[in-house]
Amino acid sequence: MVALENTDTAGMTAGMTIDVQAVSHSFELHGAPLPVLDGVELRVEPGELVALLGPSGCGKSTLLRLIAGLEPPSHGRILADGRPIAGPDPSRVVVFQDPTLYPWRTVRDNAALGLEARGLLRSQGHRVDEALALVGLTGFEKAYPHQLSGGMAQRAALARALVNDPRLLVLDEPLGKLDSLTRLAMQSELVELWRRAGFTGLLVTHDIEEALFMATRVIVFSERPARIKADLPIDRPYPRHRGDPVLTELRHRILELLGLAETW
Amino acid sequence: MSVNDTAAALPAATGGALPNGAPIPSALPLRFSAAALLWFAASGMTALWPDAPDAQEWERTGEFASLLLVAAGLLALAAPLSAILRPAPRGWLAATTAGLSASVPWLIALALGVIGWEILTAKLNLLPRPFFVPPQALLEVYLDDWPRLLDCFAASLRLLVTGYAVGSALGVVAGVAIGWSRAVGYWVHPVLRLIGPLPATAWLPIAFFAFPTSWSASVFLIALASGVPVTILTWSGVAGVNSAYYDIARTLGASQRFLVLKVAVPAAMPHVFVGLFMGLGASFAVLVVAEMLGVKSGVGWYLQWAQGWAAYGNMYAALLVMALVCSGLVTLLFHVRDHLLAWQKGMLKW
Ligand SMILES: Nc1ncnc2c1ncn2[C@@H]1O[C@H](COP(=O)(O)OP(=O)(O)O)[C@@H](O)[C@H]1O
Ligand SMILES: [Mg+2]
Numbered sequence A: 001m002v003a004l005e006n007t008d009t010a011g012m013t014a015g016m017t018i019d020v021q022a023v024s025h026s027f028e029l030h031g032a033p034l035p036v037l038d039g040v041e042l043r044v045e046p047g048e049l050v051a052l053l054g055p056s057g058c059g060k061s062t063l064l065r066l067i068a069g070l071e072p073p074s075h076g077r078i079l080a081d082g083r084p085i086a087g088p089d090p091s092r093v094v095v096f097q098d099p100t101l102y103p104w105r106t107v108r109d110n111a112a113l114g115l116e117a118r119g120l121l122r123s124q125g126h127r128v129d130e131a132l133a134l135v136g137l138t139g140f141e142k143a144y145p146h147q148l149s150g151g152m153a154q155r156a157a158l159a160r161a162l163v164n165d166p167r168l169l170v171l172d173e174p175l176g177k178l179d180s181l182t183r184l185a186m187q188s189e190l191v192e193l194w195r196r197a198g199f200t201g202l203l204v205t206h207d208i209e210e211a212l213f214m215a216t217r218v219i220v221f222s223e224r225p226a227r228i229k230a231d232l233p234i235d236r237p238y239p240r241h242r243g244d245p246v247l248t249e250l251r252h253r254i255l256e257l258l259g260l261a262e263t264w
Numbered sequence B: 001m002s003v004n005d006t007a008a009a010l011p012a013a014t015g016g017a018l019p020n021g022a023p024i025p026s027a028l029p030l031r032f033s034a035a036a037l038l039w040f041a042a043s044g045m046t047a048l049w050p051d052a053p054d055a056q057e058w059e060r061t062g063e064f065a066s067l068l069l070v071a072a073g074l075l076a077l078a079a080p081l082s083a084i085l086r087p088a089p090r091g092w093l094a095a096t097t098a099g100l101s102a103s104v105p106w107l108i109a110l111a112l113g114v115i116g117w118e119i120l121t122a123k124l125n126l127l128p129r130p131f132f133v134p135p136q137a138l139l140e141v142y143l144d145d146w147p148r149l150l151d152c153f154a155a156s157l158r159l160l161v162t163g164y165a166v167g168s169a170l171g172v173v174a175g176v177a178i179g180w181s182r183a184v185g186y187w188v189h190p191v192l193r194l195i196g197p198l199p200a201t202a203w204l205p206i207a208f209f210a211f212p213t214s215w216s217a218s219v220f221l222i223a224l225a226s227g228v229p230v231t232i233l234t235w236s237g238v239a240g241v242n243s244a245y246y247d248i249a250r251t252l253g254a255s256q257r258f259l260v261l262k263v264a265v266p267a268a269m270p271h272v273f274v275g276l277f278m279g280l281g282a283s284f285a286v287l288v289v290a291e292m293l294g295v296k297s298g299v300g301w302y303l304q305w306a307q308g309w310a311a312y313g314n315m316y317a318a319l320l321v322m323a324l325v326c327s328g329l330v331t332l333l334f335h336v337r338d339h340l341l342a343w344q345k346g347m348l349k350w
Helices: A060-068 A107-111 A113-117 A126-134 A150-162 A180-197 A208-214 A245-257 B002-012 B025-048 B061-084 B092-102 B104-123 B135-144 B146-180 B182-195 B200-210 B214-239 B243-251 B256-293 B298-308 B312-340
Strands: A018-029 A032-044 A049-053 A075-080 A092-095 A168-172 A200-204 A217-221 A228-233
Touching: A018 A060, A032 A060, A032 A228, A049 A060, A049 A208, A060 A075, A060 A092, A060 A168, A060 A200, A060 B243, A092 A150, A092 B243, A107 A113, A107 A126, A107 A150, A113 A150, A113 B243, A113 B256, A126 A150, A150 A180, A180 A208, A208 A245, A217 A245, A228 A245, B025 B061, B025 B092, B025 B104, B061 B092, B061 B104, B061 B135, B092 B104, B104 B135, B135 B146, B135 B312, B146 B182, B146 B214, B146 B256, B146 B298, B146 B312, B182 B214, B200 B214, B200 B256, B214 B256, B243 B256, B256 B298, B256 B312, B298 B312
Parallel strands: A049 A200, A049 A217, A092 A168, A168 A200
Antiparallel strands: A018 A032, A018 A075, A217 A228
């Protein structure tokens, strides 16, 4: 695999600090407010890879949208490197649950989206091919999204994010729809990538094993409205092993926190 | 395209009856010969059978018979060719023969139709005149009146293309603006709802009075007729764009301009083309009416003029060319769409 050039500061200093301060958020549903986030307090240090776990519909994706700057929080504030987030910024890139490639663009043109939007395609076009090589899509540059498998489409979405050399990569259940084999392989690849590029990572997942295998920290949320129930550091070296007894013990604790201990 | 594919497959198949009771491919030269024979018959009948004595004398009967003879000769040539070229090697000759072989049933039916037409009109004079004319009357028009026909079609095309281009361009812009901007939508939507369903021809009296020339009035009417469906469908296309497309582009640093031109417009393209097809159909109708009632040139005017002089041969001749031109324009639009929307699932051709 080809490493992406780190154009600015290399290594662990490339990551961004995210500071979520007393954030509450609610939507309007049938005329009544629907509280989704309830006083979320979270600080993510540069270079961390933090997994967010919680029941479906509790508000994880909403928190990611706020951090991406796609919506402002109803209460509280979110700081990126100490400055309040005012809107989306290419230094904070999201990979959504659905790959959402543009069907009218080829894989290469999809991956080039960020550079094109910022007028950097001329000068930095080579980064597109590097990113596609990184996710193993060399040879599919000219394919259209409908010609890709689910896993390939998700890789293309990842390449589209990585081309921008983000300092914060937000992943919203990026592997949720993949078959289990592809998923295991991509978990390892994502960890590799994160360790080499040094960005800060936020990973929403509903798979406890995945969180434990990949993250430096696991945040467990309550039912909606989401509150932080537990903040568990995973102090294990990489590359990790799925059979690690420490991880097994942590898994038990998380299941307990989610009220699923009896399935153990 | 699919017709050509089937045709190309025909000579290559080795024996066995095809579905729908089609004859086996080895009968292909035979079928070509049958078609050629019928065209010969049509030619001979036209030339040798004297016209009905009570009918007017038709000029160009000899030329028409020669034309039929040429068609018969070409088909007779295709018969041995189709035998030689089997199994089909590549090349334009083989492709042409294959394409022709798919239309053999049509060629036979056409020959029968011409024979019937010729007998009922010129030979036996059984149909009321002057409403029915024999085929050589059309040929006469093409040979004698072609400069005027050409003028009329050129004028019509100029008018149509101008009006349609203006209408489509404004329609796309208006549709995007309504779909994008709440303020534009607030003001334009009610107007569009009120005026949109009105047939463009209803504006005809006002347009001819309000515009300085009948030509500019006609451009306005055609632009209106094509612009309304393009506007509505572009708008619905833009309104229906998956909002996740915008989220993606915004997190990657896209400007408003980029969101409109590189996200909303391409995503709405399939809808836009539905509107363009509807608009093209509407613009044909308005073109003819506008030319019949106001502009003193063009196909509509020619049809009107032919009817006034009871020159039904001229009318049929113009109608035939018009059908070919309109169908050609629709085909052209299909090609543009296939080219621009090649990314759509199932439409891609490598
Ligand atoms: N735009 C919206 N308008 C109204 N309700 C929403 C909106 N987006 C999300 N919600 C609601 O907020 C809750 C949390 O959603 P989400 O953050 O997507 O959950 P998850 O933790 O599964 O990612 C859900 O109940 C969902 O219905
Ligand atoms: Mg979610």
